[in-house]
Every structure is written in C-alpha cells, then in structure tokens.
Amino acid sequence: MAGSGSAAERIGYITRVQSFSACHRLHSVHLSDEENKRVYGKCNNPNGHGHNYKVEVTVRGKIDRLTGMVMNLTDLKRCIEDVIMTPLDHKNLDKDVPYFASVVSTTENVAVYIWDNMAKVLPPGLLYEIKIYETDKNVVVYRGE
Ligand SMILES: Nc1nc2c(c(=O)[nH]1)N=C([C@H](O)[C@H](O)COP(=O)(O)OP(=O)(O)OP(=O)(O)O)CN2
Numbered sequence: 001m002a003g004s005g006s007a008a009e010r011i012g013y014i015t016r017v018q019s020f021s022a023c024h025r026l027h028s029v030h031l032s033d034e035e036n037k038r039v040y041g042k043c044n045n046p047n048g049h050g051h052n053y054k055v056e057v058t059v060r061g062k063i064d065r066l067t068g069m070v071m072n073l074t075d076l077k078r079c080i081e082d083v084i085m086t087p088l089d090h091k092n093l094d095k096d097v098p099y100f101a102s103v104v105s106t107t108e109n110v111a112v113y114i115w116d117n118m119a120k121v122l123p124p125g126l127l128y129e130i131k132i133y134e135t136d137k138n139v140v141v142y143r144g145e
C-alpha cells in the first residue's frame with residue numbers, strides 16, 4: 001500500500017492561473033462575408049470586441065521525492081509570461097499575432113495556440129491541460145488531442 005514515505009510514485013497536477021486582456025473579431029478567411037456574418041453574428045463586428053481572458057495551465061507529473069514538486073511553479077510562471085503574456089496581453093489577436101492571420105481567433109484556437117507554444121518550453125510530456133475562460137460563462141478546455 002502506498003503510505004506516506006513509501007517508495008510508490010505519486011502523480012500530481014499543478015495549475016497556475018493567468019489573466020490577460022485582448023481584442024479580436026471572429027472572422028474566417030475560409031468563409032464569405034455573408035457566411036461570416038451568419039456564423040459569428042455580433043462577434044463578426046468589423047471593429048472587434050474585447051475580453052478579459054482567464055487561462056489555467058495545468059501540468060501533470062511525478063512528485064519528485066527530493067524536491068516535493070511536479071515542477072517549480074516559478075518556472076511555470078516564467079513560461080506563461082513568455083507564451084501568454086508577452087504575445088497576447090493587450091493585443092489585437094487577429095492583427096498582432098501572426099498565427100491568427102489565417103486561423104480564426106475562437107477560444108478553442110487560442111487554447112490550441114497556447115498548448116502548442118507551452119509544449120515547446122515545458123519538459124516533454126508534462127503539459128496536461130489548457131483551460132480558458134473567455135467570459136464567466138464561456139469556458140474551453142484543450143488537452144492536446
Ligand atoms: N465555440 C465558440 N463560440 C463562440 C466563441 C468561441 O470562442 N468559441 N466566441 C464568441 C465570442 O467571441 C463572444 O465574445 C462571446 O460573447 P457572448 O456570447 O456575448 O458571451 P457571453 O455568453 O458570456 O455573454 P452573455 O451575453 O452574458 O451571455 C462567440 N461564440
């Protein structure tokens with residue numbers, strides 16, 4: 001049985017929460033203007049609209065027996081600064097972030113963008129989940145599938 005102090009490996013999930021502000025417009029380059037209006041409605045407004053996004057970045061891994069950590073949250077904080085805050089905070093997602101020039105800036109795609117870039121800077125296999133609150137009511141989860 002795995003009691004405290006046993007040799008059994010423990011798996012932990014740790015999450016850091018980060019907020020950022022950005023504006024965007026839902027508009028697909030693969031759809032006509034009419035289709036864009038029909039699909040995205042008010043979110044296709046040419047002048048865009050803004051959100052205060054909240055992102056939860058979760059990593060999963062062994063709780064190191066010596067350090068007591070899955071990873072140092074201070075290191076996770078630095079990764080989040082580089083991957084989320086520097087490129088996205090106070091930006092127009094569609095105009096300031098090259099990735100969204102051809103990819104519609106839905107929250108699903110923002111989650112994929114963050115996942116792909118977090119995976120590049122974290123130790124392999126550690127990233128577990130990106131959860132984004134676009135609003136209090138609209139929440140997206142992406143787990144790299
Ligand atoms: N599948 C998706 N659908 C929608 C997305 C998205 O990212 N993925 N995004 C939007 C808009 O960006 C929009 O800003 C959402 O606004 P709204 O519907 O007004 O947000 P709320 O539901 O929180 O607003 P309430 O009016 O308070 O209900 C649309 N669809």
Ligand SMILES: [Zn+2]
Nearest residue numbers: 024043049051
């Ligand atoms: Zn929006």
